[in-house]
Amino acid sequence: MRRRLKLEEALEIKSLRRIISAYLNYPDASEEDVRRYERSFRKLPPAHKALLLHYPIKIQRLRRCISVNSYFIFNMLQAFEPPVDISQDIDVDESLHPGHTQGHATKENNACLCESTSRTEICSPANDRPDRGECCIETCRSSVPVCVDEEVDVEACHQLSTGSQSSCSMHAKETDKHGGNIVVDSNGNVSSLRQEWLDPSFQINVPLVDVDKVRCIIRNIVRDWAAEGQKERDQCYKPILEELDVLFPNRSKESPPACLVPGAGLGRLALEISCLGFISQGNEFSYYMMICSSFILNHTQTAGEWTIYPWIHSNCNSLSDSDQLRPVSIPDIHPASAGITEGFSMCGGDFIEVYSDPSQIGAWDAVVTCFFIDTAHNIVQYIEIISQILRNGGVWINLGPLLYHFAEMYGQEDDMSIELSLEDVKGVALHYGFEFEKESTIETTYTTNPRSMMQNRYFAAFWVMRKKSASPPQVA
Numbered sequence: 001m002r003r004r005l006k007l008e009e010a011l012e013i014k015s016l017r018r019i020i021s022a023y024l025n026y027p028d029a030s031e032e033d034v035r036r037y038e039r040s041f042r043k044l045p046p047a048h049k050a051l052l053l054h055y056p057i058k059i060q061r062l063r064r065c066i067s068v069n070s071y072f073i074f075n076m077l078q079a080f081e082p083p084v085d086i087s088q089d090i091d092v093d094e095s096l097h098p099g100h101t102q103g104h105a106t107k108e109n110n111a112c113l114c115e116s117t118s119r120t121e122i123c124s125p126a127n128d129r130p131d132r133g134e135c136c137i138e139t140c141r142s143s144v145p146v147c148v149d150e151e152v153d154v155e156a157c158h159q160l161s162t163g164s165q166s167s168c169s170m171h172a173k174e175t176d177k178h179g180g181n182i183v184v185d186s187n188g189n190v191s192s193l194r195q196e197w198l199d200p201s202f203q204i205n206v207p208l209v210d211v212d213k214v215r216c217i218i219r220n221i222v223r224d225w226a227a228e229g230q231k232e233r234d235q236c237y238k239p240i241l242e243e244l245d246v247l248f249p250n251r252s253k254e255s256p257p258a259c260l261v262p263g264a265g266l267g268r269l270a271l272e273i274s275c276l277g278f279i280s281q282g283n284e285f286s287y288y289m290m291i292c293s294s295f296i297l298n299h300t301q302t303a304g305e306w307t308i309y310p311w312i313h314s315n316c317n318s319l320s321d322s323d324q325l326r327p328v329s330i331p332d333i334h335p336a337s338a339g340i341t342e343g344f345s346m347c348g349g350d351f352i353e354v355y356s357d358p359s360q361i362g363a364w365d366a367v368v369t370c371f372f373i374d375t376a377h378n379i380v381q382y383i384e385i386i387s388q389i390l391r392n393g394g395v396w397i398n399l400g401p402l403l404y405h406f407a408e409m410y411g412q413e414d415d416m417s418i419e420l421s422l423e424d425v426k427g428v429a430l431h432y433g434f435e436f437e438k439e440s441t442i443e444t445t446y447t448t449n450p451r452s453m454m455q456n457r458y459f460a461a462f463w464v465m466r467k468k469s470a471s472p473p474q475v476a
Contacts, residue, residue: 013086019287020086021203022210023077028069029211033313035064046234058321064307065325069218072306076295078195087196213288217266218310219447220289224268225331228450235444236460237269240368240397243438243464244276247395248365251277256341257365260389262351263372267293271335274344277359282346283354285375297335297346304329310449317453321343326451352381355389362391371400371446371460373425377416379404380428387432392469396434399442401458422461434465 041055049055129447223229248257256279261270264282266289274280284290300306307327311318318324347354354360367386376382386396402425420428426436442462448455 009084010274012084013088016082016084016086016287017204018206018210018304019291020198021206022081022214022288023073023291024198025206025211026073026214027066029208030066030069030236030313031063034059034066037062037315042423054321058325061325062312065074065327067313068327069308069312072308073214076292076299077198077330079295079299087199100242130253151352182263201245206457215313216287216447217292218308219449221292221296221308221330222310223330223447224266225349226328227329227332231334232445233268233449235442236370236399237272239442239462240370240399241272241276243395243397244278244366244368247464248278253277253341256343257368258363259368260355260364261368261370262355263369263375264346265289265293267297267346269368269370270346271297271338271340271344271433274340275338277341278366279343280343281344281425283345283351284348285350287348290346293346296331300331300334300336303334306330319451321450352385355385360389362389364389365391365394367394367396369396369398369400373398373400374402375405376418377406378418379420380418381426383425383432387429387467390467392467394467395437396429396465396467397463398465399444399462400460402461403458425461426463429465433468435468437466438462438464 038059039048041059044052077343223232243315244259251257256277259273259278259280261273261280264270264284267284268281270280270282276353282293284293307329309325310328311324311326316322367390373379384392390396402420402422404417404419407414407419409415438453440462442460444456444458444460446458
């Protein structure tokens with residue numbers, strides 16, 4: 001048993017290093033794209049170059065934008081507190097772990113590893129605390145497996161920049177003579193990575209698809225934490241928040257209702273539910289997401305503190321260079337001053353592993369799923385667990401498509417992807433004791449550039465279901 005636990009910790013360290021390396025490789029991977037643009041430009045005949053005299057200036061602006069994004073990423077990594085000591089030497093004999101496979105990790109191959117429970121509570125300063133009393137934004141680590149090598153939401157990755165799907169690897173960024181990564185943004189701000197576990201010797205080469213996940217995270221930040229994402233939030237989050245407000249009209253500060261948000265991503269919906277007066281817990285499987293959400297929720301000091309350039313990695317469907325290179329300020333609100341209800345938390349771990357625990361049965365007054373249920377290998381199991389963890393009379397609010405994330409994953413024969421129609425999904429829900437109270441279709445986008453010539457739209461299923469109360473025993 002001790003040998004297995006040691007192997008699992010070593011695998012987790014390896015996976016965490018891979019994710020951190022993906023973030024650290026962002027500047028080099030982005031620079032390689034820019035060099036490709038330059039090579040293409042140089043191949044133009046002189047007459048064609050003369051028509052594009054502004055293009056070298058755009059290249060310079062791109063490099064400045066990349067440096068600003070890198071500055072944000074490196075500050076985020078400086079604030080990250082790994083749940084295990086990832087600076088320790090590891091020697092992984094993967095032959096002792098038959099479930100482990102190279103490449104993408106799934107729930108079945110045991111790449112999501114156990115660790116002891118730990119909690120980090122970050123409170124806002126006393127003069128910034130909400131009127132509801134002393135509230136902390138709490139990031140909790142589950143004592144059940146947490147995936148450290150999982151895919152970022154598929155919907156967020158529809159518009160990955162062309163040419164970045166190569167299977168080659170990028171090397172860790174060059175370091176200064178003191179052994180730490182130095183990043184200077186376009187304003188001359190310097191960020192030096194001095195964390196021991198960020199030493200170059202602990203970094204690994206990663207495939208470019210890992211860096212693409214970092215780019216997806218940058219676009220997700222706009223959806224959840226920028227003014228530009230307000231339209232999408234109004235389409236997706238507002239209907240949910242309005243239903244919760246109506247369904248729980250008499251919320252008590254002394255005993256607020258409890259709401260779970262599986263697939264919470266970067267945490268904005270879970271925070272908004274907390275601000276409505278609920279004990280809100282977000283649950284997220286992806287460490288790419290968890291690192292970023294923890295930084296925004298726990299470490300930002302003011303609204304608009306950071307600037308990112310989320311649209312620079314695709315030259316397609318741009319109306320103008322200015323649109324592509326426009327800055328976005330984040331966050332649009334200061335999370336710790338938003339008026340959260342005490343008990344707000346983000347819990348890392350696989351939804352099935354965390355919430356199938358017997359202690360979760362009947363523990364929640366509401367479950368909110370937004371662009372989540374199609375992330376399942378087995379959507380029937382998701383619905384079964386949602387029914388189990390809701391109290392009798394509790395409500396399930398869902399909004400999202402059925403773009404099953406594992407529908408086109410070709411791998412081992414034991415891979416599973418149950419892909420049901422909406423009609424079948426609703427039939428399964430009825431079987432597990434749900435009754436429909438409201439149902440509609442909502443047109444929405446997902447991490448879409450609002451100024452792009454191409455807009456992917458979903459006609460998302462929206463419903464409110466209530467778990468039927470148990471029937472009283474019949475008296476003979």
